[in-house]
Amino acid sequence: MFDFKSAKPEDVRKKLNEIVQKSSGHLTLSSRALNDVEDAIFPEEDIFAIGEGLFNNDLWLILVTDRRLLMLCRGIFFGLKSKTIRLEDIKSIQSIPGRIMTNLVIKEGTANLVIENVHTLSAQFIENKINLLLKGQKLGIAAAAVPENEHLAALAALVKQREARLIDEDEFDRQKAELMQKYLES
Numbered sequence: 001m002f003d004f005k006s007a008k009p010e011d012v013r014k015k016l017n018e019i020v021q022k023s024s025g026h027l028t029l030s031s032r033a034l035n036d037v038e039d040a041i042f043p044e045e046d047i048f049a050i051g052e053g054l055f056n057n058d059l060w061l062i063l064v065t066d067r068r069l070l071m072l073c074r075g076i077f078f079g080l081k082s083k084t085i086r087l088e089d090i091k092s093i094q095s096i097p098g099r100i101m102t103n104l105v106i107k108e109g110t111a112n113l114v115i116e117n118v119h120t121l122s123a124q125f126i127e128n129k130i131n132l133l134l135k136g137q138k139l140g141i142a143a144a145a146v147p148e149n150e151h152l153a154a155l156a157a158l159v160k161q162r163e164a165r166l167i168d169e170d171e172f173d174r175q176k177a178e179l180m181q182k183y184l185e186s
Helices: 009-023 031-040 120-139 150-163 169-185
Strands: 047-055 058-065 068-073 082-086 090-097 101-108 111-119
Touching (some): 031 058, 058 120, 101 120, 150 169
Antiparallel strands (some): 047 111, 068 082, 090 101, 101 111
16 A cells, blocks of 8 residues: 555655556646645545546546545635545446546435546546445455456455355355356356
């Protein structure tokens, strides 16, 4: 895990740019945005995805961390307004593609939060990352250890069952063989 709070500014910039490249590569973070991100992140909080989109008629920076979806206003109130949704409060997330840009619809309780005009690659990356983190929470897997692949996530859950002695070795081997067969078929 990268420590954004104690790292040198040039290392923070490098790490955030790496995350942007993974997220879609289309975003350029200004020095002010980098400072706002660094200020908004909790100690020992990890960032997995970065994007931007329109929310309530302002441009917002979107960050997916191991704990929350964090949005920082980049509009008139640059860095002064923020919105946080804890991961456990997210019921679902869906990217709804348009011609060029995509809308992210996040269900928080009974309300739908819509972030418009998100770069399509970024929206898909954010959606996938949040879904993986939510799966990890359900399985009791730490965010940094959440597998990127559905088959690996199922295998990790199976290992946890065996370690908790919820299944014996024979049942573990049987279910593991089934998972491997499904993996080879896909």
